[in-house]
Amino acid sequence: IHWMILHTPLKITEHHHHDALDLFPDYKRTIPFGTGTSICYNYLDYRFFNPTENTYQLLTWVTEQYLCGELRAEKRQEYTYHIKAEDEYFSLEDDGVYRNGAIYRTIIDPSSGNAVEKELIRQNHALVAYDTSKLVLVDRRIKCVDETAK
Structure with a gap:
């Protein structure tokens, strides 16, 4: 839901992110780390x-494998929205x-294809909770040496 809302002019007023921990390594990740949200009972x-x-x-629905969603609009949106992760790294x-x-x-x-605005929506600093033995320190930052550990 959060990913869809980020691609619209809708304004987020309450958002709780599960960002204190990086619980599992990226494996076929399709959206940037840090763009999820926690939703609990009582909405x-x-x-x-x-x-x-x-x-x-x-609209939301589930398949055997995925939580799916679709956001429809009565009229075409004035702008398009791109979400991107920058300056990603691991630190010891x-x-x-x-x-x-x-x-x-x-x-x-x-x-025009021109950027109208660029806004920082999240700064990530999450403790890694999985095996980091595949990471190596380079220039005081840790780099992935194996795609499954990224």
């Missing part, structure tokens, strides 16, 4: 509102290995 943990004149419909600190990076949302004018 208080994730809220957003629509400041636009456009009407949106949020006194209490363990941390995953670091920044998540940016760039708002694009589709008629």
